[in-house]
Amino acid sequence: MIYTITFNPALDYVVKVEDFKLGDVNRTCYEQVYAGGKGINVSMILNNLDIENIALGYIAGFTGDEIEKRVKAFGCKTDFIKLNRGISRINIKLKSSEESEINGRGPEIYKEALDILFNKLGALREGDFLVLAGSIPNTLPKNIYESIMERLKGKNIRFVVDATGELLLNVLKYKPFLIKPNHHELAELFNVEFKNEEEIIYYGKKLQEMGGENVLISMASKGAIFISSTGDVIRSYAPKGVLKNSVGAGDSMVAGFIAGYLKNNKLEEAFKMGVATGSASAFSEGLAKKEFIEELLKQII
Template sequence: MIYTLTLNPALDYFLTFDSFVEGNLNTPKETYKLPGGKGINVSKILKNFDTESTCLGFIGGFTGEFIKNTLTHDGLNTKFFSVKDDTRINIKINNNGLESEIAGTSPTISKDNMQELLNFLKNNLKEGDILALSGSVPSSLPASIYADIIDTIPKGVRVILDTRGLPFEAALKKGVFLIKPNRDEINEFFNSNFATTEELIQAGKKLQNMGAQNVLISLGAKGSIFITEKEIFISGVPKGTLISSNGSGDSMIGGFIYGLNKNLSLKECYEIGIASGSATAFSKGLATFDTMTNLLKDIEITRL
C-alpha cells in the first residue's frame, strides 16, 4: 500500500490577472479552487497513473470538507482526521505570468489529533508499504513529528521525505528511503552555497551519511542529481514550455513512487520522476500518464 501524509493541507484558490495593480480593485480573468498540499499532489499524480494510494492528514471546517469531498469525487482514497479549526486557504496569484502566493494560517492540531494519526499508522502500515511525508509542519505540532512517525511505523516501510528545517533534520536521523531536496534547501540546511555538480554531490553524500539511502536533488530547469547507495546519475530536463512550476516537485515524487510500486529499477524510477515533474511544469495542472510517457523518450540520464 501507498500512503501520503499532508500535515498542513490547504484549499488552494487560484486567480489569474492580465494586470494586477496593488491598491486598486482587481478583477481576475479566471479563478478556480483545488485541494492543495504536497502529499495530496503526490496522490493525485498516482491516481492519474492508475495507482491507488491513501491521502492522510488533518482537515477542519468547510474548507476541509471541500478538500475531502473533491478528492473523494475524483476517486482518491482518504483517511483524514478532524480538527476544530478550518483548514487554511492559500491564495495563488498569476499576474501576467508572475506567480505570487499568500499562505493561510494553519489550524491548531491537538495532542489527541496527533495521537490518532500515530495510532492509525502503527496499526495499519506494514513492511513493504510506502509512506510519503511531505510538506511543512504546523506550529502546533512538534518539529519531531516526522521522526516520531518513523519511530511508530513498522520496520521495512519505505519512507519518502520531502520537507525542510528541523522536521527534516530530525526525521533524516531516523533513516529514510529517499529525500528530495532542491538546491536552495540543501544550502539552507548546510548554511552553505553549493553551486557546482561536484559540490552538490558531496552534499548529497553527507545527507546519505546522516540517514538517507537515496538522495534526489532537484535543480529546476537545470535538471537533477540522483545519488543511490551504489550509483550517481545526473539528468537535464526535456524540452518544453514552462506553464507553471506549481506541483512539479510533488509530481517528481509521485512518478518515482509509481516506478517503485512497479518494482522498477531505481534508475527507471528516476526517469519516470523526471518525466512526471516536467509534464506538470509544461501543463495547466498536474501530469497525466500520457503527458508523462510522451516525455520519456526525451530524457537523457548520465551515470557518473
C-alpha cells in the same frame, strides 16, 4: 500500500491578473480552485498513474469538507481525520508578472487528534511507503516526523521525506528510503553557495552519509541529480517544454519516483519517471496526466 500525510491541507485559490497593481482593484482573467497540500498532490499524481494509495491528514470545517470532496472526486482514497474546531486553510496563488502566494494558517490539531493518526499508522505493514511532505503546522510538535518514524521503526516501512531545514536533517537517523531536496534547499542546509554540479553532488552525498538512502536533488529547468543507495550518481536534463505551473512539480517528482520504482524496483528507472512526472506537471496547468508523463518519459536521457 502507499500512504501520504498532509497535516495542513488547503483549498488553493489560483487566480491570474494580467497586470496586478498593489493597492488597486484588480480583475482576474483566470481562476481555479484545487485541493492542495504536498501529500495530497503526491496522492493525486499516483492516482493519475494508476497507483493505489491512501491520503491521510487533517481537515476541518466547510473548507475541509470541500477538500475531501475534491480529493475523492479525483478518484483518490482518503482517510482524513475531521477536527471539530476551526477550518482548513485557503491559500491564494496569484499569477501575474510575478507569482505571489498568501498561505493560510489552518486549524489547531489537538493531542487527541494526533493519537488518532498514530493509531491509523499502526496498521502499516512491511514494505509499505509513507510519504511525509511539507512543513509542520505550529500547533504540532516540531519533531512530529521523528515521532512517526520512531513509532514505525523496525516495521521496514519505506519512508519518503520531502522537507526542508532541520525537519529533514532530524529524520536522517531513521534512514529514509528517499529524500528530495531541491538544489536551493540543499545549499541552505549546509549554508553554502554552489558554483558547479560537483559541489551539489558532494553535499548530496553528505546527506546520504547522514542517513538518506537515496537522494534526489531537483534543479527546476536544469533537471535533476540522483545519488542512489547503490553508489551511482545519475544526471538527467529536463525535457523541453513551456513552464505553465511551478506548484506541485516537486510533489509530482516524488510521486513519479515511487511509481517508477514499483514497476520493477530499479532505481534508475524510478529516477527517470520522477523527472518526467515533475516536468509534466511544470508544463501543465494542473497536475500532470498519465499520457503526458509517458510522452515526456521518452525524452529523458
